Amino acid sequence: MNEGKAESERVHEVVIVGSGVAGLSAAVYAARADLEPLVLEGPEPGGQLTLTTDVENYLGFPEGVGGMELIQNGKEQAARFGAEFTHGTVENASLERRPYELELSTGEILRARALIVASGASARWVGADGEDELMGYGLSTCATCDGAFHRGDDVLVVGGGDSAMEEALFLAKFADSVTVVHRRDELRASEIMAERAREHEDVDFRWNTELEALHGSQADGVTGATLISHPEGHPTDKADAGLEVTRETVDVGGVFYGIGHTPNTDFLEDTGVERDESGYLHTRSDDADRVTTVTAVDGVFAAGDVADPRYRQAITAAGTGSMAALDAEAYLETLEHVETQPIEVSQ
Numbered sequence: 001m002n003e004g005k006a007e008s009e010r011v012h013e014v015v016i017v018g019s020g021v022a023g024l025s026a027a028v029y030a031a032r033a034d035l036e037p038l039v040l041e042g043p044e045p046g047g048q049l050t051l052t053t054d055v056e057n058y059l060g061f062p063e064g065v066g067g068m069e070l071i072q073n074g075k076e077q078a079a080r081f082g083a084e085f086t087h088g089t090v091e092n093a094s095l096e097r098r099p100y101e102l103e104l105s106t107g108e109i110l111r112a113r114a115l116i117v118a119s120g121a122s123a124r125w126v127g128a129d130g131e132d133e134l135m136g137y138g139l140s141t142c143a144t145c146d147g148a149f150h151r152g153d154d155v156l157v158v159g160g161g162d163s164a165m166e167e168a169l170f171l172a173k174f175a176d177s178v179t180v181v182h183r184r185d186e187l188r189a190s191e192i193m194a195e196r197a198r199e200h201e202d203v204d205f206r207w208n209t210e211l212e213a214l215h216g217s218q219a220d221g222v223t224g225a226t227l228i229s230h231p232e233g234h235p236t237d238k239a240d241a242g243l244e245v246t247r248e249t250v251d252v253g254g255v256f257y258g259i260g261h262t263p264n265t266d267f268l269e270d271t272g273v274e275r276d277e278s279g280y281l282h283t284r285s286d287d288a289d290r291v292t293t294v295t296a297v298d299g300v301f302a303a304g305d306v307a308d309p310r311y312r313q314a315i316t317a318a319g320t321g322s323m324a325a326l327d328a329e330a331y332l333e334t335l336e337h338v339e340t341q342p343i344e345v346s347q
């Protein structure tokens, strides 16, 4: 239908926003259903898994698999069935009328009859020296994913909220010691999580302290960290203001950031797609109360971490990616009959 048309005239059956595991899995399913999906790779082609070396918990790889390799294989698999890939980051979405329009950061407009949003949730980084080089090499944002690599290590967890407490408690199963580094002298975590962490014999706290630098190499992993402290907290701000701070370099075998994630959903602001207070997308249950990937706007589906503040795993992202493609396929079939109706935004 679109063959030979300029991009400005094309109407894609499905555009998939994001090329992480969720987007790729949706692309395999949508392409095999002859929907010729267009996948927008966004600012981080391949998504978060490209930040890690070994993935040991993805089904089907008894010896583990490299994050890059898993993504590259997924991309080839989707392309084999006809998925198209393009570098593009969505800035704005216009969902009031069909076909939907996506405005890219280049100003280009894409049009689609259905959208699968698989734009992920980016872990927040601290900004410490060395983190770009060592992310995935002893520095991680996911204890569930990488904790098992740190059996017998001394590790640091940065943060003071529930995410950090969860990471610390999980890591305490493997690590020799876990030290939570927090920039204030009290936790933001819920009382129950804070109490569990405080009472755990292998979890210690470094109050009024921040991570300034990571040491190590990609060959050796993280070997140490420089911590900066001030008795009144927020030591980096104090140092920037010229106040005296204490610096200490400690030997550690791993560092985990637990300062939360930011779902990449700004482009859906004011579109009718519901988000929670942190920006994660809401998906709906069907009439029989079963889980779906349907959002509040007909024809817009959500997959992967962008709608999942809880599990945030590659395998769950792949699972919901396939669900979104199946939901989109079913929706497009019904659309044949309602193409001229106004768009429904269910509240």
Ligand SMILES: Cc1cc2nc3c(=O)[nH]c(=O)nc-3n(C[C@H](O)[C@H](O)[C@H](O)COP(=O)(O)OP(=O)(O)OC[C@H]3O[C@@H](n4cnc5c(N)ncnc54)[C@H](O)[C@@H]3O)c2cc1C
Pocket: 017, 018, 019, 020, 021, 022, 023, 040, 041, 042, 043, 044, 045, 046, 047, 048, 049, 051, 052, 054, 055, 056, 057, 058, 088, 089, 090, 091, 118, 119, 120, 121, 122, 123, 135, 136, 139, 140, 141, 142, 145, 146, 264, 267, 303, 304, 305, 306, 312, 313, 314, 315, 317
């Ligand atoms: C260091 C690290 C190690 C990990 N290790 C493991 C592990 O061992 N096992 C495991 O199961 N999980 C692991 N995870 C978690 C796993 O990577 C995520 O759960 C998974 O990548 C989520 O996939 P996703 O497709 O939902 O999102 P992401 O992988 O975050 O992909 C999001 C995609 O959306 C694109 N995007 C974002 N905004 C836009 C936009 N505006 N327009 C267009 N595109 C956009 C991005 O460019 C990217 O391609 C790890 C995560 C990290 C950070």
